[in-house]
Amino acid sequence: MTDPSDHDLPGDDDFAEMLRRMLGGQGGIDPEQLQQLSAMGIDPAMMQNIMRQMQAAMAGDDGDESLDWSAAKTQALHIANRDGLGISAGARTEFDQAFALASLWLSEVTTIAELAQTPQPITRGQWVEATLPVWQELAEPVATSISDALMAALESQTPEEMRSAIQGAGRLMRRVGGALFAGQLGAVIGRLSLEVVSGGDVGIPLMPTGEAAILPQNFADFGRDLEIEEDQLALVLATRELAHARLFRHAKWLRLHVISQVTDFARGVHVDTDALEELASRFDPSAPEELKAAIESGALLPQRSEAQVAALTRLENLLATIEGWVDVVTADATARVPSADRIAEAVRRRRAVGGPGEQAMASLVGLELRPRRLREAAAMWRAVTDAVGPAVRDRLWDYPDLIPTAEDIDDPAALVARLQASERGEEPERDAFDDALAALLDEEAAADEPSGTERDSSAGDGEDGPEDPRPV
Template identity: 70%
Template sequence: MADDDRSPEEEFQELMRQLFGGEAGGLDPEQLERLTGLGIDPAMMQTVMQHLQGAFAGADGGISWDLAQRQALHIANQDGLGVTDGQRSDLDQAFSLATLWLSEATSISELAQPPKTLTRGGWVEATLPVWQELAEPVATSIADALTSALRDQAPEEMQGLVQGAGRLMRTVGGSLFATQLGQVVGRLSKEVVSGGDVGIPILPAGEAAILPQNFADFGRDLEIPEDQLALYIATRELAHARLFRHAKWLRLHVISQVTDFARGIHVDTSALEDLASRFDPSEPEELRKALESGALLPQRSEAQTTALTRLENLLASIEGWVDVVTAEATSRLPSAERIAEAVRRRRAVGGPAEQALGSLVGLELRPRRMREAAAMWRAVTDAVGVAARDALWDYPDLMPTSEDIDDPAALVARLEARARGEEPVRDEFDDALAALLAGEDGGPADPEAGDGGGPAEPDDAAEPDDAPEGPRPV
C-alpha cells in the first residue's frame, strides 16, 4: 500500500512503530500532518515526538542523571555571581580562628585539607552524586510504576506496541524525575549556607565549605556583626566536617540508613493511574507538580516509620554534638547564643527547597530531637570531660541510643563507672552471651545434662564464673 493510501489510524500506528522500534531519527514530518484526521494537533504531536525521540536516543533502561545536573546548574548559575577575593579572604580568616577555638572544645583532630568557599554551581557539582544516590531508589520506583500505569491505560489494540516500549517509557519517567530533582537541588543551592547545613554528609569526607552568596543572605536580617556570624558558621561547619572525618564509619552509616528508607518506598499506583489517564505529554506540568508535592508517594509503612525514627535519632545525635561543641568553641562571641538560636530555628523549619526535596524523596532531613540530644551531650561533657565524650564516636557500638537521648542518666553513670575503672553492671545480654560462650567452649549448657550424675572430670569442667572478662562497650 502506498503511503498516501494509509488511513490516519494507520499513519499513527506507523509513527509509533518507528519510534518504539528505534527509528526515531527517520520520522517524516509530513506524516504528522496526516494525523489531522484523528483530531490530533500536528504541532503538538511534533513537540511530543521530539521529547520522546530525545529520551529514546539516550535510553539505556537507566535514568539520565545528566539532566538533573544540567537543570541544577542552570538554576544555580542564573545570577552569574562568583566568589570575590574579599569574601574569600574574610572567610579564610574566620576558618583559621575557628580552627584554633575548636581545638579547645574537642579532642577530634583538625581537617587534613583547608576549607573552601564555594559558588552555588560548585556546591551543586560537589554534592549531586550524593543526592543522586539518595534519590535513585525513588526514581526507579516511579519510572517502573509509570511504565506499568501507562501500559494498563493503553487500549487493547495498542498493547503490542506498548509492550515493546517498556524501556522508553521507563526512561521518560526517570528523566522527568531526574529533571525535577535537578530543579529542587538547584533551588536548594540558593538556600544552603555551608556543607553541613542539611545535616547529612553531602560533601566528600573531611571537606568543609561555606557559600558566600547564601551566607550574606542568611545574615542580612539578623542585625549581628558579620565577623561574628562568619566565625560562628565557620566553627559549626568545621565541627561537622571534623566529626565525619574522625568517625570514618559515620558517613556510610547515615547514607545507608537514608537509602534503606528510600528503597522501601513504593509509588501509589492508584494515584499514578489516575494521573496517567488524563496525562497530556505536551503539558507535563501536572506530573511535575505531582512528583514535587509527594502526591505519588503512599503513607509510610511500619518498617519505614521505624527506619525513620532510627535515622532521626542518628541525625539528632550528630547535630546535638555539633551544637554543643560549637557553643563551647564560640563562647567568646557576644552574639553566639543569638546566632545559635537562629541556626536551630532554621534547621527545624527548613527552607522551601528542602521541603520540596522531602516531598520528592519522602524524607525530611531535619533533626527533630536536636535539643534533647544537645542536652545529653552537655551532661556527658560535664560528667566525664571532652575526651571521653568524643571517644563515643570511635565505634558504632559506643554510640548513645534513643533511650540515652531521652534520659542521659544511665549513660552518664556507665561512663563515670568506666572512668573509675569499675566493671559495668551485668545485664541479661551479658548473662546470655556468657552462657552461649560457655556452651561453645564445651561447658554444660544444661546443668542437669550429664552421663549419670557423677562429678565431672577436670578436663570437662566449665571455666570458673570469676574468670576475668573483657571490657564491655558502653
C-alpha cells in the same frame, strides 16, 4: 481536551509510525507532524525533548538498564549558575580567615583532629558538582520505583491497537521514566543550591569526606534579617561547618551509617500504582498541571509502612545526635563571639521548621530530614561534656556501638554515670542484654558438655583405664 473530530489529525497508523521512528532513533518528526501533534493538544517542544531522551536511551547499551543522571546534573547546574555570580576576592579572603580562626578555636574544645584539606568558599555550581553523587545514591531507589510504575501504567493505558507500536519497549520506558525523575531531582538540587549556606547545612554528609565549604552567594541571604555583624556570623558558621566535617572525617563509619539509614527508608517507598493509573486515565496533555502537582506533593507515594516509620525514627535520632554534638562543640568554640547564642538559635530554628534539605528529600522520597530531638540531644552532650570532659565525650565516636542511643537522649544521667564509672575503672552494671547474653552462652556450654554416661564411659573401669601419668 481537544476533540479529534475538529482537526485533521493523524490516523492510528501515522501515529504508530511516529512512535516507531522515535523508538528506533530514525530522525525527527517533520514540521507537518508537529502541527498535527499541536492540534491534538500535545506540546511539540515537549514531544521533541522526549524524543531526544528516548533516542539517547536507545543509543545506549541494550543490556544497560541503569539510570542516566546526566539530566539531573544539567538541570541543577542550569539553575545554580543562572545568575553568573562568582566569589569576589574580598569574600574569599574573609572566609579563609574565618575558617583559619575557627579551626584554632575548635582545637581548644575537641580532641577530634583538624581537617587535612583546607576548607574554602565555593560557588553554587561547585556545590552541585560536589554533592550530586550523594543525592543520586539517596534518590535512586525511588527513581527505580517510579520508572517501573510509569512503565506499568503506560502499558495498562495503551489501547490494544497501539500496543504493537511499543512492543518490546519496556526497558526503554524504564530509562525514560528514570530520566524524567532525574530531571525533577536536578530541579530540586538546583533550587537547593540557591539556599544552602554550607556543606553540612542539610544535616546529612553531602560533601566528600574531609571537605568543608561555605557558599558566600547564600551567606548574605541567611544573615540579612538577623542584624548581626557579618564577621561574627562568618566565624560561627565556619565553626559549625568545620565541626561537622571533622566529625565525619574522624568517625569514618558514620557517613555510611547515615546514608544507609536514608536508603533503607527509600527502598521501602513504592509508588501508588492505582493512583498513577487513575491519574493517567484522565490525563490531558494540554493541561499537565495535575500530574505535576501530584509528583511534587508526594500524592503518588503511599502512607509509610511500620518499617519505614521505625527507620525514620532511627534516622531522626542519629541526625539529632550528630547535630547536638556539633551544637555543643560550636558553642564552646565560639564563646568569645558576642552574638554566638543568637546565631545558634537562628540555625536551630531554621532546622526545626524544616530547612531546605527537608523539602528536597520530602518531594523526592517522602522523607523529612528534621532532627526533631535536636535540643534534647544537645542537652545530653552538654551534660556529658560538663561531667567527663571533651576527651571522654569525643571517644564515643570511635566505634558505632559507643555512640549514645535514643535511651541516652531520654536519660543523660544514666549515660554520665556509666562514663564516670568507666573512668574509675569500675565494671559497668549489668543490664537486660548482658543477662540474656550470659544465659544464652550458658545454654550453649551445657549443650556442648558430654552427658553423665559419656563421662563415666570415658573414664574407664579401672584396669583398662588410662595409666596414671604420674611417676612412681
